[in-house]
Amino acid sequence: MRRHIRGAVRLKHLNASGRWPSGNVRYYYRPKGQKGVPLPDLRPDDPQFLDAYVKVSKGAAPEPEPAVTGTIAAGIAAYLASDVYLGMAASTRSVWRRFLDDFRKRYGKGTMATLQPKHIRQDLAKYPAHPANNRLKVWRGLCKWWLSAGLIDDNPAKQVERRATPKAQGAVPWSREDMQSFRNHWPVGSSERLAFELMYQTCASIGDMTRLGPNMVKDGWLTYMRQKSKSTAVCPWTVPAPVWFEASEYLAECLSAAPKGLTFLLTAHNRPRSAKSAARWFYRCGAYPNTPRTRSERDIRPSSGKTTRRRISAW
Numbered sequence: 001m002r003r004h005i006r007g008a009v010r011l012k013h014l015n016a017s018g019r020w021p022s023g024n025v026r027y028y029y030r031p032k033g034q035k036g037v038p039l040p041d042l043r044p045d046d047p048q049f050l051d052a053y054v055k056v057s058k059g060a061a062p063e064p065e066p067a068v069t070g071t072i073a074a075g076i077a078a079y080l081a082s083d084v085y086l087g088m089a090a091s092t093r094s095v096w097r098r099f100l101d102d103f104r105k106r107y108g109k110g111t112m113a114t115l116q117p118k119h120i121r122q123d124l125a126k127y128p129a130h131p132a133n134n135r136l137k138v139w140r141g142l143c144k145w146w147l148s149a150g151l152i153d154d155n156p157a158k159q160v161e162r163r164a165t166p167k168a169q170g171a172v173p174w175s176r177e178d179m180q181s182f183r184n185h186w187p188v189g190s191s192e193r194l195a196f197e198l199m200y201q202t203c204a205s206i207g208d209m210t211r212l213g214p215n216m217v218k219d220g221w222l223t224y225m226r227q228k229s230k231s232t233a234v235c236p237w238t239v240p241a242p243v244w245f246e247a248s249e250y251l252a253e254c255l256s257a258a259p260k261g262l263t264f265l266l267t268a269h270n271r272p273r274s275a276k277s278a279a280r281w282f283y284r285c286g287a288y289p290n291t292p293r294t295r296s297e298r299d300i301r302p303s304s305g306k307t308t309r310r311r312i313s314a315w
Contacts (some may be wrong), residue, residue, distance in 0.1 A: 011044065011053055021109065029056045072115065073108030076100050079145050089227045091207055091275070099138040112152050115143075117159040129163040136160060183250070189257040192285040195265055195278075197251040202235050206282060207275040213263040 013031040020026050020041040027044065028036030037056050042049040067073035079085055080100065085093065106123075107115075120139050124132040136157065143157040174182075179200075186193040198209050208226055216224050220239030225232055241247035255264060263272040273281075 013057075014039075014044070014053070029053065067108065070111050070113065071108060072110050072112055073104050075112045075146055075151055076104045076108070076142070078149065078151070079142055082145060082149075084141075084145050089230075091227065094276075096138055096141070099135060100142070103138075103142070112146060115152075115156050117156045120157055120160050124160070124163070129165040133162050133165065136162060186285065188250070188253045191258075191265060191267075191273075192282070194254040194258050195282055195285075197248075197254050198264060201248070201251045203233065206278050208233075210265055210273045210275045210278050211263060212265070213261075215262075 013029055015028045015030045015036060016025045017028055017036075018026045022041055024041050024043060026041075027039045027049075029039060030036035039056065040046075040049055040052050044050075067077050080097075085096070088096065107119075110119075120136070123139075124136055127135060139157040139160070140155075143152065143155045146152045147155045182196060183193065186196070195206070195209065198204065198212060199206060202209065202212065202222060202224075204212060204224065205226070205228070207228075208224060211227075212222070212224060216222055217237050220237055221234055222237040223232060223234045236242065236245060236247070258264065259266055259270050261270055261272065265273050265278075267273050
């Protein structure tokens with residue numbers, strides 16, 4: 001803060017931008033070169049406003065205002081505590097939470113009862129087709145739960161249609177040449193090679209693969225639960241493999257050369273690798289020299305061709 005000669009207090013880095021529906025000026029704390037942080041819908045001389053200003057100036061985010069009953073903010077808060085939301089996979093909750101926080105920030109003071117399909121369409125119109133459809137999926141899930149919980153009488157998102165999107169090529173499976181090229185580039189003993197062999201032999205997604213460890217092996221079989229579908233997957237580990245299973249010695253060699261820990265795949269500091277960062281890390285692993293195209297972890301599981309469907313269904 002900086003004091004003037006007359007003793008008045010001036011709040012530094014305070015920028016006005018429009019007005020709240022209440023009539024109060026909308027203020028942002030915006031130091032030069034930084035992104036503005038919104039301050040509460042209050043007068044600058046209000047004690048709560050000054051308290052929020054002090055916290056933001058010290059690097060802390062202002063606490064959200066208590067949601068008023070019947071508002072979209074209150075409905076979102078109730079949804080976040082619901083069994084439907086909490087029953088989602090952690091990765092899905094993380095994605096949905098970003099959307100929900102954005103809804104609350106933009107439209108939290110509006111009421112659930114007055115939310116109409118046109119309002120959702122106006123929100124989606126700001127985005128290209130694919131992001132808009134992802135956003136609509138969250139709107140639909142949220143409004144569906146509000147309806148089942150008796151918070152609204154009609155589902156406004158149900159009347160909003162998905163946007164047409166260009167037909168995507170989809171995941172391109174790794175060819176045998178791609179797999180051999182990857183193996184030639186990443187030798188046994190590297191984390192990149194171990195991650196590849198784990199995903200190929202277990203048909204695990206990269207998020208599930210980072211959780212695989214010795215404690216999941218019993219009587220020669222590896223058993224784990226898929227985070228997304230909550231289904232149980234089983235694959236031969238040390239027992240003789242069934243005829244339909246394409247077994248190889250590569251995984252055993254990689255495990256023998258790898259450091260031992262709670263999980264099979266460890267970081268350079270011998271700690272379990274984060275599922276959130278693993279996908280980006282492995283994608284970069286596929287961008288090695290002399291490869292015609294970058295491969296992602298999603299393309300590995302279909303690589304065994306005609307046997308893949310039978311492998312997955314049998315597990």
